[in-house]
Amino acid sequence: MKLLSSITLTLLATTLSYAQTTMCFKENHNSMATIEATNLNGGECKNKYSIKDMKKNGWIVDDIKITPTTTGTYNFIYILKTKESNSNFAINSTLTNKQLEEKILKRLEEKEIKEKKEKEIKKTLDSKLNGKKIYVNKCQSCHGKEGEISAYNVSKPLKDMSSEDISYAINRYTNEAGYGNGYDIIMRPIAANVRSQEVKDIKAYLDSINKK
Structure with missing residues (x-):
């Protein structure tokens, strides 16, 4: 540039x-x-x-x-x-004019990179905080404090699932009658109100508390 x-x-x-x-x-x-x-x-x-x-x-x-x-x-x-x-x-x-230009350009680019990183960090933190709020209110009672429980022994622990796996299961609970071995009556109302970004936020939160 x-x-x-x-x-x-x-x-x-x-x-x-x-x-x-x-x-x-x-x-x-x-x-x-x-x-x-x-x-x-x-x-x-x-x-x-x-x-x-x-x-x-x-x-x-x-x-x-x-x-x-x-x-x-x-x-x-x-x-x-x-x-x-x-x-x-x-x-x-x-300093020549070219050196002055390069010096200022470098400073502006470094500041732009720093601001971009700060935005990414804030975005990640916001995602985890939002994920925690949703998980505690909607998921924790059945799936455990850290997503470690197989709810009613019919699902994998959420901590071991990817966000794609969770989205796939939510989609089936929402659109397939009888999915979940009879526990769909519990899960369907929750699944119907969870958006794709919220699934990513939940997964980000679970990953953050399950890091070894």
Whole structure:
């Protein structure tokens, strides 16, 4: 993924011969209307200067990249340059524009990966908690505290069944009269109100408490 077009980078490389250039950014900002008055990170902004501040000090915006995030906020990246020497800012000559871009891109990608992992962890935890609630209320009395009991000696312990096996049994209880050796009268009302995602949640909960 490139933050800036190859044409822009070529122009910036040319510009470096007679203009000072810096790259500033802001992650997860929630309003385009207020970004220009918001202090930016990186480059010569250093979390002390906004775009308005930079313009007052002789900088101009050469390019901007705005990327929407999955949470409804925006990531902003600004390339700024000035043709005049400016004593208020010391340019970091050790980093090229490409290196600055790669550094910011790496940070944004690492943050995106971290947020994705956190969402996956939360999703897994929510699944287990929901599974526990359903299991305790609907299943535990017959199948045991940890799914270890063969209910009425007609089914495998739930802890030893996959979510597909459980779904298959629930489908048969719901649609086949007499399935379950006469215990369908107990199981059918429960099976009719258990959804496929709830089965996965139940299995996630049972797996979590039966780990050795």
